[in-house]
Amino acid sequence: MSLRIYNTLTGQKEIFKPIKHGEVGMYVCGVTVYDLCHIGHARATVVFDVIYRYLKYLGYKVTYIRNFTDVDDKIINKAISEGTGSHEVAERYIKDFYKDIYPLGIERPTCEPRATDHIQEMIDMIRILIDKGYAYEAGGGVFYSVGRFEDYGKLSGKKIDELLAGARIEVDEHKRDPLDFALWKESKPGEPAWESPWGMGRPGWHIECSAMSHKYLGKTFDIHGGGRDLIFPHHENEIAQSEGVTGERYVNYWIHNGFVDINKEKMSKSLGNFFTVREVLVRYHPEVLRLFLISSHYRSPIDFSDYNLKEAKKVLDRFYDILWFAKTANMVSVSMKEVLHEENDDLMKRFEDAMNDDFNTALVIGYLNDLLRDLNRLKDRMPNSTSEEKKEILININKGVGVVKRVGDVIGLFCVDPDEYIKGQRLERIKELGIEEVEINRLIEERNNARQRKDWDAADNTRSYLEKKGIVLEDTQEGTSWRIKDSVKATV
């Protein structure tokens, strides 16, 4: 089965055929850097990170470009309100983007160009658009004449006359037609400004992506991505600009991810119902957020809630438990040589089939859960096995864990050391519980003494004391361990 991708342009899943054999050019609209990233930004970044990783897994040489929009009205406004410059604002939020988003296990794109580094390329494109009659100068700026581009609306399925009927179009006295959009704006005093044939000014929003994608990927490239909300007008306008300039097809496959909702409503700054990545990461491991984000298909809306995050955490914890077990058991029992080259082709095949069907990560997680149950079943057999059998079981567990890790590499999960994951979670949460780790260990020892005396009342008292504190004990053959009590029922 070959890779099939849902193409917004045609509204269908299509078999993916790259322009150049074995290579893929992909451009994804990044963020406008005027504030901290919220979960919606995280979703878009994670979704395309998974796509990037999977394309590479398939053996493609991928050129992945994701831009920063660092010149924009909102940035300017922020700078004014802070009394700083827009360059400072942009720089700061680019830093914050790295700080907040990269812990989610994001691989660096091939290039992360900034709009302000490509002003000349934009000017060059605008010039051609004017020469070709697609754009006109007016009031110190330049506008794209939407009516001149025959295919306008082909991506979003909109028709020009229907758009005109809509009552929500920006009014600008200089526009010949209300649908026209700005390619170049005259700068007001104090705003960032660049020299241009039309005087000091700054670029409109849409032209930067046309200019940068053209520069790094050429006239026609394979994949262009972004959030659903970018389909219109941003991507529609990009097509008008780029195809206006080159006269050739701009993009073969358009991929758009769905929104993150809060109570079935789109998360957005303007609605004020957003959570920043930063505040979520205070309470949850980054991989929990990542797992939550890829537990649904990338085109579906997902509802963000504490309950759903807790559920994701529970699932992730289970995987790290078996990962930890395999790691610990291997130290004493099986040399890695015995397991490293083991393959599990059937499972990898299922994984590939799921991913090939428009990157169905939700199905992949389902398969992974099946596998996890198999592994726990094996693990449960160990106590009653001979040492020969134990070794055999461990080898099989390692095969499965190998698959988990390999799939994890592609979807960006299970990438941290199990010890670190488990201890890290404990350390972060234990502060909230008002108890010290040494105290827990002391009580465990005390309780185990009681258990040896068969003083069950004392033992149970200690256990329930700890449970009230939020600490759950687990008695195993290897001794007593503890974990932070996590209930998906608890709400915040």
Add this chain to the structure above:
RNA sequence: GGCACCGUCGCCAAGUGGUAAGGCAGAGGUCUGCAAAACCUUUAUACCCCGGUUCGAAUCCGGGCGGUGCCUCCA
């Protein structure tokens, strides 16, 4: 008003023509001193409703109802 998308177990979520994956929660059980964890069993005669096409539909078509998004900055 125009254009899209969506409606699957209490909740989350795959499945888009061949007879309903997976997770959470629930119930019973194994293990355990008792628990916890894990495992086992169990939980949708059925996919918003009504028609139609078909040997056969959650899946296709038509009509409702409900929800969301885009048409303004937005991942």
